[in-house]
Every structure is written in structure tokens, then in C-alpha cells.
Amino acid sequence: xxxxxxxxxxxxxxxxxxxxxxxxxxxxxxxxxxxxxxxxxxxxxxxxxxxxxxxxxxxxxxxxxxxxxxxxxxxxxxxxxxxxxxxxxxxxxxx
Amino acid sequence: xxxxxxxxxxxxxxxxxxxxxxxxxxxxxxxxxxxxxxxxxxxxxxxxxxxxxxxxxxxxxxxxxxxxxxxxxxxxxxxxxxxxxxxxxxxxxxxxxxxxxxxxxxxxxxxxxxxxxxxxxxxxxxxxxxxxxxxxxxxxxxxxxxxxxxxxxxxxxxxxxxxxxxxxxxxxxxxxxxxxxxxxxxxxxxxxxxxxxxxxxxxxxxxxxxxxxxxxxxxxxxxxxxxxxxxxxxxxxxxxxxxxxxxxxxxxxxxxxxxxxxxxxxxxxxxxxxxxxxxxxxxxxxxxxxxxxxxxxxxxxxxxxxxxxxxxxxxxxxxxxxxxxxxxxxxxxxxxxxxxxxxxxxxxxxxxxxxxxxxxxxxxxxxxxxxxxxxxxxxxxxxxxxxxxxxxxxxxxxxxxxxxxxxxxxxxxxxxxxxxxxxxxxxxxxxxxxxxxxxxxxxxxxxxxxxxxxxxxxxxxxxxxxxxxxxxxxxxxxxxxxxxx
Numbered sequence: 001x002x003x004x005x006x007x008x009x010x011x012x013x014x015x016x017x018x019x020x021x022x023x024x025x026x027x028x029x030x031x032x033x034x035x036x037x038x039x040x041x042x043x044x045x046x047x048x049x050x051x052x053x054x055x056x057x058x059x060x061x062x063x064x065x066x067x068x069x070x071x072x073x074x075x076x077x078x079x080x081x082x083x084x085x086x087x088x089x090x091x092x093x094x095x
Numbered sequence: 096x097x098x099x100x101x102x103x104x105x106x107x108x109x110x111x112x113x114x115x116x117x118x119x120x121x122x123x124x125x126x127x128x129x130x131x132x133x134x135x136x137x138x139x140x141x142x143x144x145x146x147x148x149x150x151x152x153x154x155x156x157x158x159x160x161x162x163x164x165x166x167x168x169x170x171x172x173x174x175x176x177x178x179x180x181x182x183x184x185x186x187x188x189x190x191x192x193x194x195x196x197x198x199x200x201x202x203x204x205x206x207x208x209x210x211x212x213x214x215x216x217x218x219x220x221x222x223x224x225x226x227x228x229x230x231x232x233x234x235x236x237x238x239x240x241x242x243x244x245x246x247x248x249x250x251x252x253x254x255x256x257x258x259x260x261x262x263x264x265x266x267x268x269x270x271x272x273x274x275x276x277x278x279x280x281x282x283x284x285x286x287x288x289x290x291x292x293x294x295x296x297x298x299x300x301x302x303x304x305x306x307x308x309x310x311x312x313x314x315x316x317x318x319x320x321x322x323x324x325x326x327x328x329x330x331x332x333x334x335x336x337x338x339x340x341x342x343x344x345x346x347x348x349x350x351x352x353x354x355x356x357x358x359x360x361x362x363x364x365x366x367x368x369x370x371x372x373x374x375x376x377x378x379x380x381x382x383x384x385x386x387x388x389x390x391x392x393x394x395x396x397x398x399x400x401x402x403x404x405x406x407x408x409x410x411x412x413x414x415x416x417x418x419x420x421x422x423x424x425x426x427x428x429x430x431x432x433x434x435x436x437x438x439x440x441x442x443x444x445x446x447x448x449x450x451x452x453x454x455x456x457x458x459x460x461x462x463x464x465x466x467x468x469x470x471x472x473x474x475x476x477x478x479x480x481x482x483x484x485x486x487x488x489x490x491x492x493x494x495x496x497x498x499x500x501x502x503x504x505x506x507x508x509x510x511x512x513x514x515x516x517x518x519x520x521x522x523x524x525x526x527x528x529x530x531x532x533x534x535x536x537x538x539x540x541x542x543x544x545x546x547x548x549x550x551x552x553x554x555x556x557x558x559x560x561x562x563x564x565x566x567x568x569x570x571x572x573x574x575x576x577x578x579x580x
Binding site for chain 1: 423448453
């Protein structure tokens with residue numbers, strides 16, 4: 001199966017990935033090949049097979065709803081591209 | 096010093112034959128002199144290493160040392176290390192200095208291990224050849240025109256060249272076992288949940304597992320013992336006692352039932368590799384093991400299943416890289432959407448983008464049942480095959496890879512060719528089981544790996560089985576030429 005240019009552009013949009021015009025033909029070709037390759041699963045009879053949720057049949061552990069972490073905002077924000085007064089800065093979102 | 100195994104170095108440090116400072120300095124000198132030809136390290140933490148070695152020597156002098164006190168090792172650059180850049184092989188995290196230690200790093204530090212530095216890897220652990228790293232390919236010390244395997248290629252090359260006596264790695268679809276096989280060392284991927292994933296940058300959370308790359312099984316037992324165990328900070332960590340993995344290493348394996356899955360000996364397996372595997376099985380026959388054929392009929396589904404499950408989980412995990420809280424942000428951002436997509440488009444490499452897009456497609460509206468759900472059903476079938484096999488046998492054995500190390504650039508044009516290279520290793524990840532690769536010979540001067548697979552939490556049995564082979568053979572002691580010719 002071959003994905004169209006519009007389909008690939010939509011996937012890139014959903015994934016928030018900007019692709020250059022020079023990248024696009026290669027991405028379309030490789031992505032189509034990968035989807036074609038994994039499509040062989042469609043031929044497998046999985047009627048009545050429970051989808052695997054965990055390889056060892058374990059369940060998610062719960063913990064008490066209690067504060068366990070210290071405030072380390074300054075330490076963590078040291079890695080941020082742009083902060084001001086303890087806030088993360090992003091481009092303007094509201095006019 | 097570097098020709099000794101980690102276990103031998105441990106004994107020598109305890110016997111005060113040399114100090115940790117001398118040992119650490121020796122490895123740092125080797126890294127400085129030899130690594131330019133390999134590119135196995137992304138960051139070398141020389142000053143921190145010498146300070147940690149001095150502290151280890153004081154503990155040894157005070158009689159407070161454990162078996163790993165003063166042992167230098169390298170960490171794959173996927174493990175967060177407090178105050179040290181943690182890049183995950185990506186431009187996205189080129190500027191990321193972790194504010195905390197991964198549990199694996201913290202536990203090894205507490206055991207007295209000295210960190211030499213951070214090793215190169217495929218970007219976000221996505222690759223089988225270490226060619227997708229932002230920091231350039233790693234070269235195989237047995238032939239520098241060839242790949243060391245991936246994604247833990249830097250850790251494997253560093254240990255194979257004895258730039259470190261051991262290293263940590265992660266294995267999502269073979270990323271410890273495959274590079275161990277291609278570089279002639281011992282690689283161990285534990286049971287899913289055995290080792291904490293906290294602070295280990297996530298790729299595919301239902302498959303990722305941390306493990307070891309060392310010269311021998313005896314070394315792996317020492318490192319795993321210090322790394323494994325329950326961790327409150329990892330919701331999939333298993334609360335189960337950690338045995339002393341060194342305790343039963345020397346037990347006899349006579350009577351062990353070894354299953355040989357016929358699917359591992361298909362037409363894809365190179366002839367000379369097959370011969371080396373059969374010779375290794377003869378050693379096990381000689382040790383009193385019973386070798387029987389078994390079948391894993393759904394094994395062929397493992398690669399397509401993996402390439403739905405892993406990209407789906409990756410697309411979700413890597414959504415955190417948005418240019419806001421940490422990591423790369425594009426210089427030329429317009430609005431918020433533009434900032435996200437430019438930062439991600441520029442910060443990620445081609446293979447990572449391919450996998451994010453594959454996963455996004457598989458999870459997108461209208462396709463979820465056809466891909467992700469179907470793959471999770473296929474995964475159940477593959478897992479059931481392993482369960483059935485382990486009702487008949489104690490361990491499974493087969494090749495780790497279809498061929499020895501291939502040349503750099505040989506498989507980069509076609510992603511499917513690269514993906515199929517992991518045909519023998521992926522099944523174990525999908526089933527959550529432990530696996531190992533141990534060196535079992537050379538083909539045209541290149542190492543070949545024998546793969547050992549066990550039921551869940553059978554790490555002790557695998558280590559014992561591997562150690563029995565390594566007492567009979569010396570493949571794990573063979574080193575590449577000193578100049579990597």
C-alpha cells in the first residue's frame with residue numbers, strides 16, 4: 001500500500017513534526033513500505049485472542065494519594081529554553 | 096589491567112594489588128588514546144571519575160568495600176546522570192543536563208561503582224547499528240569499517256575494546272544482545288520489570304529493560320545484582336526478591352534441557368554462523384545437557400508486531416519533547432504550533448521521525464483496531480509460544496543475529512532490511528522474558544553470538560548456563576587487534 005502525500009502530511013501534522021520539502025518524498029516512500037510490511041499482521045487469525053496488556057499479567061500498582069516530592073522548580077527550570085519569574089515562556093497563544 | 100574481567104578486577108582491588116585511582120586512570124588513558132577511532136563515548140567524566148575512585152579507595156582502605164567498590168564502568172547515554180549531560184544520542188537533548196540520577200545509576204553509585212562517562216547510542220535507542228546517533232556512528236573494534244550493532248553500540252564497543260570493564264545498556268528489541276553479539280562480549284537483558292526504568296529515557300515502555308554489557312557472565316551477575324530490585328518510582332517495577340546471582344554460577348548444568356527453536360535456523364541464518372552455533376551446542380552436549388528441537392510457530396510475526404507496538408509507544412513517549420520545558424527549541428519559531436513542529440522537526444533525526452509517524456498512523460482514528468489492537472493480539476500468540484516451549488525445556492538457545500557485523504552504510508537505505516536484522520531478538524522483548532548473548536566463535540575475524548533465553552525471572556539459570564560455557568571455552572577472552580586493524 002502506498003500512502004498519499006496528503007496522508008503523510010496529515011500524520012506529520014498530528015505528530016507535530018515539520019518536514020522539509022526535500023524530506024517528503026523519502027518519508028512517503030519509507031513510511032509506505034513500513035505500513036505495507038506491518039500489514040502482514042492483517043492475515044493472522046486472532047479471533048478470540050485477548051490483546052496483551054502486560055507481558056507478565058501484572059496490574060498497575062497504586063499508591064496513597066500523598067505528597068512525596070519536594071518542590072525543585074528552579075532545578076528543573078534550569079533546563080528550559082525560556083523561563084521568567086518561575087514560568088515557562090512560549091510564543092503568544094491568545095491575541 | 097584491562098585484560099582482566101570485571102570480577103577479576105574486583106578481586107584485585109580487594110587484595111590491594113592496585114588502587115581504584117590507578118585502575119580508573121588506566122581506563123581514562125585508554126579512552127583518550129583509543130576512542131577517537133571508535134566514537135564509543137559521547138561524554139567522558141574524567142574529573143568526577145578520579146574523585147569517585149579516590150573515595151572508593153578510602154572505602155577499601157577502611158574495610159567498607161563491596162564487590163563493586165572502585166570498579167569503573169560506562170553508562171549508556173539513555174540513563175539520566177545528575178549534573179552530567181544526558182543526550183540519548185539526540186540533538187533534541189544535546190543541551191540537557193539531568194537534574195537527577197536514574198535508579199540504575201544511583202544504585203550502582205551506592206555500590207561504589209565509578210562512572211567513566213556516557214556512551215554513544217542510536218538516537219533514542221532507535222536503531223540496530225548505532226548509525227542514527229546525532230554524534231555520528233560508533234565503529235566496531237573488530238573492524239572499524241563495520242557497525243558495532245545497536246542501539247547500545249557505544250557500550251558494546253567500549254567493553255569490546257576494553258575501554259571499560261563493563262557498561263549499562265537497554266534492550267527494547269535486542270539493543271543489548273545484538274551489539275554484544277557483533278562485538279564479541281556478553282550481554283544480558285533481564286525480565287521486564289526486574290530493573291527499574293526510572294530515569295531511563297523511555298522509548299517503548301512495555302518493552303524497555305535495562306541490562307548489562309560485560310566480558311563474562313560472572314561479571315554480568317555482579318552488575319545485575321546491584322542494579323535489580325523493586326523501585327517505587329517505576330510503576331512496572333516488580334516487587335520480588337533479588338537473588339545472589341553469583342551464588343549458583345558454578346553449579347553443574349548436567350541434565351539441563353535445552354530447546355532449539357527450529358525457526359531460528361531458517362534460510363536467513365548465514366552458513367558459517369550456523370556452524371558456530373552448532374559447535375556451541377556440542378559444548379553443551381558435552382556438559383551433559385539434553386538438546387531438543389522445539390517450535391515457536393509465530394516467531395515470524397515478531398518483527399511486524401514489534402514495528403507496530405514500539406513505534407506506537409514511542410510516538411506517545413516522545414510527545415514530551417515540545418521545546419517548552421527542556422531540550423531543543425527552534426530559533427525561528429512563529430506561533431505555538433510552529434514552535435512545536437519546528438523544534439521537533441529539527442531536533443529529531445530521520446529514524447526517530449519515521450517511528451513517531453508510524454506510531455502516530457497506527458494509533459490514529461480508524462486505524463487503532465487494525466494495527467495496535469491486532470499487534471497486541473499477535474503479541475499474545477508469540478508469548479504463548481514461549482510459554483509452551485518452557486513447559487518442555489529449561490532454556491532456549493539459538494543465534495543472536497543472522498550474520499556477523501555488517502559494514503557501515505550497508506543497510507541505511509532501506510529501513511525494512513535494518514529491522515529484519517533483529518528477527519531473533521525481538522520475540523523475547525514481546526514476551527517480557529530474559530535473554531543473553533555470549534560470544535561463541537569468529538567468522539572471518541568477526542564475532543558470533545549465541546543467544547540464551549529463559550522463562551520470566553530465570554536470570555540465575557541463564558547466567559549459570561552461560562558461565563558453564565565460558566569455563567569450557569575462551570571466546571569471551573578474545574580481544575580485537577590492539578589498533579583495531
